[in-house]
Amino acid sequence: MTFNVNRTVYNMVEMKTSLDQDVTRIILESISDGVFTVDHDWRITSFNRAAEKITGIQRREAIGKKCFEVFRSNMCETDCALRRTMREGKPFIDTSTYIVNADQERIPVIVSTALLRDKKGAIIGGVETFRDMTIIEALRRELDGRHQIGDMISHNAKMQEIFAILPQIAESESTVLIQGETGTGKEILAKAIHEFSPRKNADFVAINCGALPDSLLESELFGYKKGAFTGAVHDKPGRLAAAESGTLFLDEIGSISPAFQVRLLRVLQEKTYTPLGSNKFKNADIRIIAATHDNLETLVDQNLFRKDLFYRINVMKLQLPPLRERKEDIPLLIEHIIHRLNHTRNKCIQGITQEALALLMVCEYPGNIRELENIIEHAFVLCTKEEIDISSLPENIHPGSDPQSTTSVKKALEIAEAETILQLLKRNHYNRYKTAQDLGIHKSTLFRKIKKLGINLPKIDGRSTHSR
Amino acid sequence: MIGIVVAYNPMKKGTKSMKVGITVWQNRISPVFDVAKHVKVIRLDNNAVQIKDLEMTSSLPLQRAELLSNAGIKVLICGAISVPFAKMIAGRNIKVIPFIAGEFSTVLNAYLNSNLERPEFNMPGYRRQRRRRFHGGRPNGR
Numbered sequence: 001m002t003f004n005v006n007r008t009v010y011n012m013v014e015m016k017t018s019l020d021q022d023v024t025r026i027i028l029e030s031i032s033d034g035v036f037t038v039d040h041d042w043r044i045t046s047f048n049r050a051a052e053k054i055t056g057i058q059r060r061e062a063i064g065k066k067c068f069e070v071f072r073s074n075m076c077e078t079d080c081a082l083r084r085t086m087r088e089g090k091p092f093i094d095t096s097t098y099i100v101n102a103d104q105e106r107i108p109v110i111v112s113t114a115l116l117r118d119k120k121g122a123i124i125g126g127v128e129t130f131r132d133m134t135i136i137e138a139l140r141r142e143l144d145g146r147h148q149i150g151d152m153i154s155h156n157a158k159m160q161e162i163f164a165i166l167p168q169i170a171e172s173e174s175t176v177l178i179q180g181e182t183g184t185g186k187e188i189l190a191k192a193i194h195e196f197s198p199r200k201n202a203d204f205v206a207i208n209c210g211a212l213p214d215s216l217l218e219s220e221l222f223g224y225k226k227g228a229f230t231g232a233v234h235d236k237p238g239r240l241a242a243a244e245s246g247t248l249f250l251d252e253i254g255s256i257s258p259a260f261q262v263r264l265l266r267v268l269q270e271k272t273y274t275p276l277g278s279n280k281f282k283n284a285d286i287r288i289i290a291a292t293h294d295n296l297e298t299l300v301d302q303n304l305f306r307k308d309l310f311y312r313i314n315v316m317k318l319q320l321p322p323l324r325e326r327k328e329d330i331p332l333l334i335e336h337i338i339h340r341l342n343h344t345r346n347k348c349i350q351g352i353t354q355e356a357l358a359l360l361m362v363c364e365y366p367g368n369i370r371e372l373e374n375i376i377e378h379a380f381v382l383c384t385k386e387e388i389d390i391s392s393l394p395e396n397i398h399p400g401s402d403p404q405s406t407t408s409v410k411k412a413l414e415i416a417e418a419e420t421i422l423q424l425l426k427r428n429h430y431n432r433y434k435t436a437q438d439l440g441i442h443k444s445t446l447f448r449k450i451k452k453l454g455i456n457l458p459k460i461d462g463r464s465t466h467s468r
Numbered sequence: 469m470i471g472i473v474v475a476y477n478p479m480k481k482g483t484k485s486m487k488v489g490i491t492v493w494q495n496r497i498s499p500v501f502d503v504a505k506h507v508k509v510i511r512l513d514n515n516a517v518q519i520k521d522l523e524m525t526s527s528l529p530l531q532r533a534e535l536l537s538n539a540g541i542k543v544l545i546c547g548a549i550s551v552p553f554a555k556m557i558a559g560r561n562i563k564v565i566p567f568i569a570g571e572f573s574t575v576l577n578a579y580l581n582s583n584l585e586r587p588e589f590n591m592p593g594y595r596r597q598r599r600r601r602f603h604g605g606r607p608n609g610r
Contacts (some may be wrong), residue, residue, distance in 0.1 A: 057593035068499040100548035
């Protein structure tokens with residue numbers, strides 16, 4: 001009798017264990033996170049359905065193999081999370097890494113690890129769960145894409161306004177005047193307008209009016225006939241002819257002489273021109289986009305630029321802000337430049353260290369984005385690590401061997417932090433709560449930072465339009 | 469060191485010596501070439517095998533390819549490798565044999581004996597393309 005009772009209890013325990021195992025198996029098979037377990041010899045003991053899907057490896061192939069030969073993460077050799085868990089006896093959550101699949105693609109994943117124990121609590125191995133971040137990464141890139149038009153990229157409010165109206169401007173046939181300091185991307189904006197316009201299948205032709213003397217500019221723009229002047233041994237079509245049905249970009253238009261302004265005005269008014277040495281008019285079916293770093297209105301006031309020409313080209317005016325007024329774009333621009341350079345130079349630089357970024361955030365950039373590009377290119381050439389650090393930056397930027405360099409970096413970080421907070425506050429109309437949300441910190445942390453960094457705020461608190 | 473039995477010499481006829489690189493970690497093939505730290509450089513002469521160590525100091529494709537190329541390596545045997553690295557190395561005229569798994573000595577023996585194409589040396593999930601052999605006859609079956 002006693003034997004039978006024991007037997008029944010034994011059977012019930014066995015059934016419960018079997019049921020528990022079934023439930024665990026069903027749960028593991030139904031989740032979308034990859035899960036595998038290993039023994040003390042790092043050999044895979046279980047491999048769920050999602051793990052098969054993410055890695056592209058069948059369970060029967062994976063079981064019994066060394067985990068690093070199946071998972072193939074960049075952390076396996078140097079900083080394996082599972083190894084750390086086994087060594088330190090504690091779990092690690094959401095470590096970002098990548099794995100290399102059989103198609104030689106890098107798949108971004110986040111991994112979490114924990115110890116695997118038996119019923120008595122003895123460690124029998126480890127368990128690793130991992131999530132495929134490919135879609136998240138793609139969505140992140142798509143979101144970034146909202147801040148991009150053509151080759152222009154920005155989070156800045158003023159730039160966003162330009163991006164918003166750019167398709168309508170491009171669609172129209174109106175002449176556009178782009179104003180902005182040197183290196184702010186006037187030509188890139190002009191190209192973007194062309195790319196979005198109905199003329200996109202024809203050529204975009206650029207000419208720098210400030211770089212050529214009058215006579216050369218005239219022949220370059222209008223072209224010439226054979227014998228028009230000494231050395232004109234054959235007919236040469238000008239840039240106007242090259243831009244036929246397309247877009248002509250006249251850079252540095254503020255530099256052209258009063259005499260040439262008259263000739264250009266005729267082209268804009270009559271839509272015709274005469275090549276040098278010819279007596280025949282040619283039609284000019286082109287769209288003009290002009291750009292200048294000068295303030296044309298000031299030049300008009302000083303009688304250095306014709307008023308009628310100014311009104312002809314100032315149909316749609318776009319003002320590009322200098323980089324010092326859109327510093328929130330610096331991290332995005334750096335990422336964009338690194339990505340482009342990686343592509344053209346066949347390198348694999350992952351990004352920039354926080355310290356180097358902090359230094360770049362406090363620069364004034366008189367040369368604007370072009371200057372930032374040059375700095376990153378300089379660093380790109382010298383960088384031998386995965387990330388650009390301070391030592392790769394040009395000497396005029398990084399603190400070098402200055403014994404107070406640590407202090408400089410710390411100061412630079414504080415300045416960059418203060419500037420970022422202030423810009424976000426302005427963007428959110430000084431609403432502290434929204435700003436804290438944007439920064440991903442708690443409201444009270446933001447208040448503490450504002451106090452610590454000595455940021456002066458107006459009395460408006462952003463909750464209402466009224467001042468206190 | 470290791471027991472290497474050379475039954476077949478993979479060097480081309482007329483070649484005096486050749487260097488083969490194998491990325492190694494814990495005496496096995498490194499799981500991912502992109503981040504592998506050590507390469508065993510095996511110099512094969514007609515009757516001798518010499519092994520030296522090469523440290524991979526850079527993590528960038530161009531520098532890694534240059535390190536291998538400067539070491540005179542003509543064949544690289546490695547684990548998983550991503551496209552930018554594979555292309556950069558192939559661009560240096562180095563033959564890449566990727567997605568190999570196993571113990572270093574076993575893999576080296578297999579390579580020297582032309583057995584590396586066996587499925588047991590493949591990393592799980594990787595299907596090595598079989599080399600097509602020409603058996604004569606006209607192209608396209610004509």
